[in-house]
Amino acid sequence: MIPDNSIPWSGKHAMEAYEQSHLYRLRHSAAHLMAQALTELYPGVKLAIGPPIENGFYYDVDPPEPIREEDLPRIEKRMKELAKLDMRIERKVAADRDEARRIILEETTLGQGEETALYKLQLLDAIPEGEEVSFFDQQRFTNGKLRRFIDLCRGPHIETTKDIKHFKLMSIAGASWRGDVKNKQLTRIYGTAFETQEELDAYLHMLEEAKKRDHRLLGRELSLFMFSPRVGPGLALWLPKGAVLRETMTDFLRKEQLKRGYDPVITPQIASIKLYEKSGHILTFKEKLFPFMEDEEKETYILKPMNCPFHIEIYQSQMRSYRDLPIRYAEFGTVHRYEQSGEVTGILRARGFTQDDAHLFVTPDQLQDEFIGVVELMQTVLRKLGLTDFRARVGTKDPASSKYVGHDDNWQAATEAITKACDAMGLDYFVSPGDAAFYGPKLDLIIKDALGRDWQMGTVQVDYNLPERFDLEYIGEDSKPHRPIMIHRAPFGSLERMIGLLTEQYAGAFPFWLSPVQIAILPIADRHVEAAEALSQRLKDTLFDSRPLRVQVDARRETLGKKIRDNQGQKVPYMLILGDRDIEEGTVGVRSREQGDLGAMTVDAFLGSLPA
């Protein structure tokens, strides 16, 4: 998390408070100021939208010539000049639509040609009839020249440009007009603004600090995973330390699932395309698939992008009775999705990843309880991982969209099951219309990474569609066939994404149970190495969380200070120092990652002090 002292990001109320704040208005006005600078520096530039956002503001523009990063300083400079003019920012309301149109065409274009109003006119058309249309106007006559900027805008703004003092333009990106890639791509310029220089500096400093927690950096420094161009983009190689961490997490969840009546299943990496034709994924998922494979008999196979159809095949392999339900098939299933080249981000967004997947086949009567059971498991997982900074989102159907499948009463039942389960669990969630899967509503956990980006982690989805497509049945008490409901769920989401996020949350200093190396033994001199190896073996024979303790002896011929420094850098939770005194007295010198030197104690005392 970026510890942003200006806006606590989590929680709906915090966001609402931000939108009411002076800072929010300041940033909005900074966006306008930037637009004014752009109209002066790039005559004919077409302006689109320029809102304040969580950590600053942006403006989307369509410039007559490309804007590059090296242009930002002179845009900033022009903004500073303009700000000093002390232009009053005045709100004006158009009397009617015709006047609004006239203002856009005659005034906001500032004599640069009506075509510069292209996007503003479209925005005007999107404002519902009868709603007030307002403009914000800032101007100053200076040195025989009128400097003016007027923009179609809902506001609110601050009163004068001279209060826009502490800002910085951050970056340039392409952004589609109205978020649709089929539309023209505009140039988006990001900036940030604060009330004081200290806050701006603090924010920039925080960004620098956040970069140090980037999982891609720590993944390399701690030897967790790697990528190789010879393997391919987005295809991670797990190094021994990352792999053991991952196994530890998998072990933990596997046990929790066994306790809750899940049955493990294992399915192949590829399948005939027919399977995905049947599931319908071939239509909705086509552009996400790796290129197809064809065998000598001209049968087409695809690398699996998801596990559900396989689990359905297993369900369908025999007659099911209502007495068999619920059936819970669990698989740590590795899937491959051909993510667009620009969207691959370390292990947070990879092309191959492993879902902690399971599919529950339930009767309508069981839906509610099973959903609660899944939410309970997710809470257990979050607690164990020590994650508290997350948001729970209930994705429901967007009533205006036609992309969904299934009957309305099913949707309503499923949505109710989800919200009731969340209420019953006391989960603090928000409802987000339009964020449902196309086949059903879902509950997602959203977590931010070090750079403040949202990632969807764990998910629970209610599905009426696949049972329908595969014609799934169970025989009910009435001896008649009935259709089961499926729940798709993944508490971690994917091992890759969760480990990436955990790495950033903990800045690489994983809790003891997860640390790849839990204990480093540091013999002081060569003559202590033998005792160190013996101690190492003794610890490895000790179970922690029913796994052998992970111990490493640092037998390098380095000074103790050097060994401590290196193992601290590797974020090893405990170092056990072994020298003449210890061997004589039957103790070890214990040093903790967090608290430093804890003094000498017996190995038993040390083991007894380990976190439960």
Next chain:
RNA sequence: GCCGGCGUAGCUCAGUGGUAGAGCAGCUGUUUCGUAAACAGCAGGUCACCGGUUCGAAUCCGGUCGCCGGCUCCA
């Protein structure tokens, strides 16, 4: 995929048209050391790749690949 940026040793980075450098890591030797970097030496690069300009290219130009920020999409 699109917009913008970056690519020099395993890592972090110097090097603006004239014989490729530093620190750390690695290896060798010396040191055997009690709580955050012992000392010395050695080795290590097709300057991402391909093409062009030039007497001469890490450096200038074009293309490709990879990575980073964003858009779109997602676990």
